[in-house]
Amino acid sequence: DVKVTQSSRYLVKRTGEKVFLECVQDMDHENMFWYRQDPGLGLRLIYFSYDVKMKEKGDIPEGYSVSREKKERFSLILESASTNQTSMYLCASSLSTGYGYTFGSGTRLTVV
Amino acid sequence: KNQVEQSPQSLIILEGKNCTLQCNYTVSPFSNLRWYKQDTGRGPVSLTIMTFSENTKSNGRYTATLDADTKQSSLHITASQLSDSASYICVVSASTGNQFYFGTGTSLTVIP
Numbered sequence: 345d346v347k348v349t350q351s352s353r354y355l356v357k358r359t360g361e362k363v364f365l366e367c368v369q370d371m372d373h374e375n376m377f378w379y380r381q382d383p384g385l386g387l388r389l390i391y392f393s394y395d396v397k398m399k400e401k402g403d404i405p406e407g408y409s410v411s412r413e414k415k416e417r418f419s420l421i422l423e424s425a426s427t428n429q430t431s432m433y434l435c436a437s438s439l440s441t442g443y444g445y446t447f448g449s450g451t452r453l454t455v456v
Numbered sequence: 457k458n459q460v461e462q463s464p465q466s467l468i469i470l471e472g473k474n475c476t477l478q479c480n481y482t483v484s485p486f487s488n489l490r491w492y493k494q495d496t497g498r499g500p501v502s503l504t505i506m507t508f509s510e511n512t513k514s515n516g517r518y519t520a521t522l523d524a525d526t527k528q529s530s531l532h533i534t535a536s537q538l539s540d541s542a543s544y545i546c547v548v549s550a551s552t553g554n555q556f557y558f559g560t561g562t563s564l565t566v567i568p
Contacts (some may be wrong), residue, residue: 348499377556386560387545434499444490444549445556447499 347371350435350448357455363422365451367435375438376418377445378402378410380431387434393418425455458483460548462559469566473536477562479529479546487551491520491531494543494561503531503544536566 351366369376377392379402389402391410399410407429411419418437422429432452436445460481469475481489488507492500504513504520506529513520517534533540546559 387558
């Protein structure tokens with residue numbers, strides 16, 4: 345089974361801090377994604393990457409950046425955390441569009 | 457516009473009863489549809505995947521149906537258990553581009 349590992353289950357950060365969320369997958373998947381999940385809004389795509397060093401903006405990229413230096417690792421960066429970025433963040437990977445996702449367990453980020 | 461809508465938004469049922477969750481989509485061209493189960497505080501886990509030619513797919517007590525003509529899918533849960541309490545998310549992928557479209561989920565609570 346594909347495993348997608350997110351480095352932290354829970355994080356508490358202060359407003360203005362730079363925050364790194366790490367995601368690693370172990371099955372050589374081409375595609376990796378970062379979503380945030382908020383009550384009533386479902387999953388919203390922040391960024392995705394279909395290859396090393398490649399990235400594409402999703403629906404809500406503002407305030408975020410990403411890095412994919414290696415195929416197995418996709419990092420989400422909050423340059424200056426704000427309280428409205430308090431959310432559950434989910435990383436996912438997929439072999440290609442037709443294969444669906446495997447999700448990580450999520451990181452619940454609280455910005456105070 | 458590609459959209460996925462789920463109903464009901466939330467549902468409470470007694471343990472042992474059956475229930476059906478609905479997913480309507482407008483995604484085109486259609487590639488496949490997945491149902492995910494997401495336990496509280498966890499990432500979603502895939503239950504079933506259905507392609508255009510499949511009408512029914514079962515996974516234990518979970519049975520998914522797909523009507524590609526009307527662009528509707530349902531997830532039927534038989535003899536519900538307390539552990540079925542979770543959010544159920546419908547995800548539709550398009551056969552062009554690299555896009556997945558998420559419903560906002562149905563929150564199911566099974567009570568004793």
